[in-house]
Amino acid sequence: MTDTTARAARESVPGPPAPGGAPAPRPAPLWRGATPWLFLLAPLTLLIVFTYAPIANMVAYSFTDWDGVSPELHYTGAENYAELFTRSDLFEVFWVSGYYLAASVFQIVAALYFATILSFNVRFRNFFKGVLFFPYLINGVAIGFVFLYFFQDGGTLDSVLGLLGIETDRAWLGSPTSANTSLAAVSVWRYLGLNFVLFLGAIQSIPGELHEAAELDGANRWHQFRHVIAPGIKPVLSLTVILSVSGSLSVFEIPYIMTGGATGTETFVIQTVKLAFQFNKTGLASAAAIVLLLIVLAVTWVQRRLVPDDKVDLA
Amino acid sequence: MTRRAVARTLVYLSLVAATVVVLLPLVAVLLTSLKSEREMADDSGALALPDDLLNFHNYATAFQDGHMLSAFANTALILLFAIGGTVLIGSMTAYAIDRFTFRFRKLVVALFLIAALVPGVTTQVATFQIVNSFGMFDSLWAPIALYMGTDIVSIYIFLQFVRSIPTSLDEAARLDGANAFTIYRRIILPLLKPAIATVVIVEGITTYNDFYIPFLYMPSEDLGVISTSLFRFKGPFGAHWETISAGAILVIAPTLIVFLFLQRFIYNGFTQGATK
Numbered sequence: 001m002t003d004t005t006a007r008a009a010r011e012s013v014p015g016p017p018a019p020g021g022a023p024a025p026r027p028a029p030l031w032r033g034a035t036p037w038l039f040l041l042a043p044l045t046l047l048i049v050f051t052y053a054p055i056a057n058m059v060a061y062s063f064t065d066w067d068g069v070s071p072e073l074h075y076t077g078a079e080n081y082a083e084l085f086t087r088s089d090l091f092e093v094f095w096v097s098g099y100y101l102a103a104s105v106f107q108i109v110a111a112l113y114f115a116t117i118l119s120f121n122v123r124f125r126n127f128f129k130g131v132l133f134f135p136y137l138i139n140g141v142a143i144g145f146v147f148l149y150f151f152q153d154g155g156t157l158d159s160v161l162g163l164l165g166i167e168t169d170r171a172w173l174g175s176p177t178s179a180n181t182s183l184a185a186v187s188v189w190r191y192l193g194l195n196f197v198l199f200l201g202a203i204q205s206i207p208g209e210l211h212e213a214a215e216l217d218g219a220n221r222w223h224q225f226r227h228v229i230a231p232g233i234k235p236v237l238s239l240t241v242i243l244s245v246s247g248s249l250s251v252f253e254i255p256y257i258m259t260g261g262a263t264g265t266e267t268f269v270i271q272t273v274k275l276a277f278q279f280n281k282t283g284l285a286s287a288a289a290i291v292l293l294l295i296v297l298a299v300t301w302v303q304r305r306l307v308p309d310d311k312v313d314l315a
Numbered sequence: 316m317t318r319r320a321v322a323r324t325l326v327y328l329s330l331v332a333a334t335v336v337v338l339l340p341l342v343a344v345l346l347t348s349l350k351s352e353r354e355m356a357d358d359s360g361a362l363a364l365p366d367d368l369l370n371f372h373n374y375a376t377a378f379q380d381g382h383m384l385s386a387f388a389n390t391a392l393i394l395l396f397a398i399g400g401t402v403l404i405g406s407m408t409a410y411a412i413d414r415f416t417f418r419f420r421k422l423v424v425a426l427f428l429i430a431a432l433v434p435g436v437t438t439q440v441a442t443f444q445i446v447n448s449f450g451m452f453d454s455l456w457a458p459i460a461l462y463m464g465t466d467i468v469s470i471y472i473f474l475q476f477v478r479s480i481p482t483s484l485d486e487a488a489r490l491d492g493a494n495a496f497t498i499y500r501r502i503i504l505p506l507l508k509p510a511i512a513t514v515v516i517v518e519g520i521t522t523y524n525d526f527y528i529p530f531l532y533m534p535s536e537d538l539g540v541i542s543t544s545l546f547r548f549k550g551p552f553g554a555h556w557e558t559i560s561a562g563a564i565l566v567i568a569p570t571l572i573v574f575l576f577l578q579r580f581i582y583n584g585f586t587q588g589a590t591k
Binding site for chain 2: 033035036037038039040042043044046047049050051052053054055057058061068113114117118122123126128129130131132133134135136137138139140141142145146147149150154155156158159160162163189194197198201221239243246250252253257269272273276277282285286289292293296297300
């Protein structure tokens with residue numbers, strides 16, 4: 001049924017004048033050209049409205065002193081950018097990312113280690129795999145509360161240390177260094193699982209014959225890792241590095257939920273959100289967001305240059 | 316012991332240590348959620364067993380006073396619309412990009428590619444103004460539209476699957492007189508079932524866990540989703556850790572159940588999602 005109606009619909013489209021009055025064998029080129037755009041109409045509209053229009057607006061706002069509400073705004077040139085780079089308290093937040101960067105180095109090494117050992121034959125493999133991955137699936141607010149309780153005075157951490165005979169009355173979230181280290185540790189707890197599963201998937205997709213051949217050649221576990229596993233996971237590793245760097249620069253949830261950015265734990269994104277929605281400095285916040293966007297794009301670009309990845313090629 | 320045996324022992328020890336590190340914070344919260352207010356005042360430590368292992372009083376409090384029922388309902392509504400939309404939009408985009416050659420095709424592909432690199436948190440400053448100008452601020456439509464419109468990962472997943480569907484199927488259908496929409500509806504979409512399952516799982520979990528967008532766009536208390544409703548426990552329940560813990564467990568439990576039943580799909584889904 002649909003066949004006939006579809007054909008009828010197509011034939012009703014005015015085609016090129018067919019010689020001798022014979023029905024046009026193919027639909028008109030014009031109509032054919034429009035078909036993909038019909039499918040792309042909604043997706044492209046959404047993409048432009050919610051991704052590209054905001055970026056364009058943000059660039060425009062970043063050169064003004066707009067407060068986000070009033071109809072009045074003044075063009076201020078590059079003043080916002082100058083303020084961002086010269087006011088030390090605004091730029092300082094970037095140092096907080098250092099904690100998360102250091103943590104992600106640890107995270108990648110640990111994830112690699114666990115992926116490697118679990119790719120060999122280990123008892124309860126699925127259990128360990130599940131346990132390591134599960135935190136990645138947990139709601140961020142729940143994680144925030146779990147670890148607020150973990151770090152609070154007399155909470156989980158103090159109780160565990162007490163069982164081991166170590167008495168502390170340390171406020172884990174009390175000083176900037178301690179708080180940032182604790183929060184970075186929470187982020188390792190949360191995201192290690194994703195890195196781990198990505199590595200494990202990559203290792204397991206290495207053909208088994210390679211392992212067997214290496215074993216026949218008398219390679220030990222380290223040699224197997226160095227010469228069989230490491231080359232096999234290079235693309236995933238470079239992807240993970242990118243995700244970690246851009247992730248470290250745009251940390252938001254865990255510190256916002258746990259400390260609200262207090263005691264020196266404010267990150268760049270928390271600051272931007274506060275500037276925009278608490279202090280109504282839309283112009284300055286836009287400039288900050290543009291700076292972060294450019295850094296993330298630059299990092300990605302550098303990685304793509306260093307490790308050309310053919311998978312990215314969609315066309 | 317031989318060297319191999321020592322190495323094996325160390326491997327298992329490290330695995331057990333990691334398991335303890337992952338589970339201990341969660342177990343402590345689970346134990347706390349079962350304690351009474353009086354037990355909490357005794358200050359017996361976070362790891363002490365509760366007197367009554369079946370004391371679900373805190374869960375009732377968290378569920379009622381924490382407005383968790385409406386939170387779950389709101390989350391379910393958002394999930395339904397956002398994921399339905401994502402599946403339609405992602406599969407249509409993938410179909411159009413993979414099966415047609417048209418002018419500016421490369422440009423369209425590049426637009427989607429670059430958008431995937433833009434971290435969503437940064438652009439909210441300006442997205443907020445746009446959402447607000449549509450009058451969607453403080454309504455469920457804001458997160459639905461944003462999840463639907465900014466999810467590039469699902470487009471990648473669909474694209475991979477569409478590519479694996481042989482074009483000879485399209486051609487056969489076209490010879491039978493099917494038009495592009497019929498091919499999409501009758502051939503592509505049904506064959507995309509595995510991809511749809513992946514997208515539903517990955518986007519479902521991501522959406523369920525998202526905090527930033529509902530927090531920013533739906534400040535009204537009755538529009539709370541599970542993330543924001545749980546976040547509001549911070550105020551009224553202040554130091555009542557037994558209630559806060561119960562709330563956290565209420566939020567984690569569905570994720571755990573889904574994970575246990577759909578493990579294999581979840582691993583595959585998140586691997587595909589991240590590596591695109």
